[in-house]
Each structure stands twice: as C-alpha cells, then as structure tokens.
Amino acid sequence: MTTPDPQSPAPEPSKPSGSAAPQYQDRIYRSPAALAGGVLLLAVIGWLGIDAVVAGEGRTPWLSLATMLLLAPLVVAYTLRPAVYVNDDRLRVRNPFRVIVLPWGRVASLRSGFSNEVVDDSGAKYQLWALPVSLRARSKAARQETRAAARAARGEGGGDGERGGRRGGRGAFGAGAAAEGPRRAESDRAMDEMRELRERRQEAEAAQGEVTVRWAYEIVGPVVAGVVLLAVLLAVG
Known part of the structure; x- marks a missing residue:
C-alpha cells in the first residue's frame, strides 16, 4: 500500500x-x-x-x-x-x-x-x-475487477451501486461501472500515474x-x- x-x-x-x-x-x-x-x-x-x-x-x-x-x-x-x-x-x-x-x-x-x-x-x-x-494486493484487485466486469455484464451491482442500479435501471449502472475504470493495486496505480506524467513531460x-x-x-x-x-x-x- x-x-x-x-x-x-x-x-x-x-x-x-x-x-x-x-x-x-x-x-x-x-x-x-x-x-x-x-x-x-x-x-x-x-x-x-x-x-x-x-x-x-x-x-x-x-x-x-x-x-x-x-x-x-x-x-x-x-x-x-x-x-x-x-x-x-x-x-x-x-x-x-x-x-x-x-x-x-x-x-x-x-x-x-x-x-x-x-x-x-x-x-x-x-x-x-x-x-x-x-502480489496479494494485485490478486485482490484482479478478483475485484473480474467480479465487477461480470456484474456489469449482467447489469447488476454491489452495495450502494447495486441499489442505485435497481432503481435507475441496468443501463445507468453499467455506465457508472464503466466510468470507474479498472481496479488496480495501490503501488500499480502510483506507477501508472508516473508513467503518464513521464509521457507528458519527457520532451x-x-x-x-x-x-x-x-x-x-x-x-x-x-x-x-x-x-x-x-x-x-x-x-x-
């Protein structure tokens, strides 16, 4: 972390x-x-x-x-x-x-x-x-991403997102899930941010x-x- x-x-x-x-x-x-x-x-x-x-x-x-x-x-x-x-x-x-x-x-x-x-x-x-x-955090993030992708494909959700999806319809939840983006371990997210900054500022x-x-x-x-x-x-x- x-x-x-x-x-x-x-x-x-x-x-x-x-x-x-x-x-x-x-x-x-x-x-x-x-x-x-x-x-x-x-x-x-x-x-x-x-x-x-x-x-x-x-x-x-x-x-x-x-x-x-x-x-x-x-x-x-x-x-x-x-x-x-x-x-x-x-x-x-x-x-x-x-x-x-x-x-x-x-x-x-x-x-x-x-x-x-x-x-x-x-x-x-x-x-x-x-x-x-x-490696444990990476595995956990990968499992969460797999479950989220499966729920999004079925038009389902979890927690508050699930209740919101049932009230607002499947299409609304699917858009929200897609907007969250892929789940990543904390150190991997930090590396992604630095790679993006390097691409923008290298020259x-x-x-x-x-x-x-x-x-x-x-x-x-x-x-x-x-x-x-x-x-x-x-x-x-």
Whole structure:
C-alpha cells in the first residue's frame, strides 16, 4: 500500500510547458505499512535499550548503546526513510542509503514486476523502495475487477451501486461501472500515474538534466559507528 500526498491539486494553465518552474509541487508516495512498522520497531528498541542502560551492570549499558546506535538508523533507513517525490520536472527517489534524482527526460522506463523500478537512458536501474509490490494486493484487485466486469455484464451491482442500479435501471449502472475504470493495486496505480506524467513531460525543456546519485551519509555514518563500537566492546571482552 502506498499513499500519494499531492501538495497542489490543480495546474496553473498560464504557465508554458517549457517553463523552468514546475506546475506542481512534489507529490509524495510512501508506504503506510512501513511507516507504522518503523515507529513500532523504534519504540521497542528504545524501550529495551533504555531499560538495559538504566538497569544493566558492567558492559551491558555500553553494549545496549552500541546496539541501539546500530539498529535505530537501519530501522529508519528501511521503514521511515523511503519515499518517492514526483513533480513536472523530475523524479526523486529516496531509498534506504541513496537519493537518486532523475529528470523526466532521462527516464527510459518505469517497470513493475516483483519490484518497482525506474530505468534511466543509460540502462541503470533504481529500485523504488517506497513502492513495494504486493502480489496479494494485485490478486485482490484482479478478483475485484473480474467480479465487477461480470456484474456489469449482467447489469447488476454491489452495495450502494447495486441499489442505485435497481432503481435507475441496468443501463445507468453499467455506465457508472464503466466510468470507474479498472481496479488496480495501490503501488500499480502510483506507477501508472508516473508513467503518464513521464509521457507528458519527457520532451519538456525544464525536464532535462543529469541523473544524480547521493549517498545518505546521515544513515551510513551512525550505522558504521555502531558496528565499530559494538566490535570493539566484543573484542575487549
């Protein structure tokens, strides 16, 4: 599951397509399940670690501190940090240990398989950690689409739509069902939206530039420090 967070609902028609300023602010895609899991894990690590620091004896408080220094950044990296930022000019991918910025003019494709990934025009692939693929969600969406298509073919509906179809006639319900469009998993819908934006903006002057990759030293640094401190404590005995 992913949650898009649109910051601006409508474009400004007065701006030309090649304007240097984007027509939209960033739309953010994240995984609510990962966010909830990350907060829970951090709470557990903090509770156990602080308890060990306060009540522990000998080397236990130091080992607890080193363990928290190692685990907390990793939990943040894999749960709270991943996000995909999208606007008219570029795609910014914030993965656990890297930040990749790809202008739409350099995006060759957006692929969905067992994982979602973006491919630039040089062939380099970058996984979208914030948009995990759920085969279960895809199967559920496919089953719902199959059932909806079968009901539409029979002129039937479900829930409020079914009652509305019976009151207004079969033709009215069929039109409403067709207007809803195919059902898709959340991450697949997000990928569809980004593909559509890429098609519209790939040739725009403002959507050109270089692909940049930056390491997340704010995550790597504490992890390395935690590993070194834990290794020293274990080696000293």
